[in-house]
Amino acid sequence: MRTIYKICDAAAWRGAEQAGRYGGSADDARDGFIHFSTAPQLAGTLAKHYAGQTGLKLIAVDVEALGDRLRWEPSRGGELFPHLYGELALSAVTGVQDLVARPDGSHVVPELAS
Numbered sequence: 161m162r163t164i165y166k167i168c169d170a171a172a173w174r175g176a177e178q179a180g181r182y183g184g185s186a187d188d189a190r191d192g193f194i195h196f197s198t199a200p201q202l203a204g205t206l207a208k209h210y211a212g213q214t215g216l217k218l219i220a221v222d223v224e225a226l227g228d229r230l231r232w233e234p235s236r237g238g239e240l241f242p243h244l245y246g247e248l249a250l251s252a253v254t255g256v257q258d259l260v261a262r263p264d265g266s267h268v269v270p271e272l273a274s
Contacts (some may be wrong), residue, residue, distance in 0.1 A: 163254065164196040164230075164242045165272070166195075166219040167210055173217045173256065179197040193231075193243040197219065199272040201241065208236070212265035218257050220272075225252035 168176075168185070176182035184194040187209075197205040202218075210216060223230060226244055235241040262266040 161199060162223055162228075163200055163272070164198055164221050164223055166194065166196050166221060167202075167259065168217045168219055169203065170215045170217050170258075173219065176250065180249070180250055184247075184249070185212070194248055196242040196244060198242065201236075202272065203269050204236065206259070206267045206269065210259075210267065212261070214256045214261045216259040216261075216267070218259050218270065219248075219253055220255035220257075221248065221252050222254050225249070237271075 166182075168182070172185065175184070182194070188194045223242070226248075227247045228270075229244055231243050231245065232240040233243050257270060259270075262268065
């Protein structure tokens with residue numbers, strides 16, 4: 161797996177671009193790490209945590225660029241999810257795209273690299 165994904169509020173991402181790093185959301189700060197999803201996990205993460213939300217960005221991140229600060233830990237249903245302990249350097253970001261919300265509150269999941 162070379163790419164993982166972060167779902168981020170567009171305004172927060174603009175702030176990260178200006179700062180040159182992303183420190184995470186309020187949920188990330190509460191948990192002590194930045195939450196990510198793999199491509200197969202993304203639809204479930206969107207449905208569980210972001211249903212009905214608009215103005216979201218999908219941030220693609222190179223796993224190798226994160227080094228040993230990235231840990232794979234059990235979460236939803238015991239499945240291993242990627243968690244980053246520390247800030248996300250923008251140099252690890254390989255792509256940013258808008259997430260489109262449907263009228264029913266679900267999101268269109270774009271074609272993703274894994």
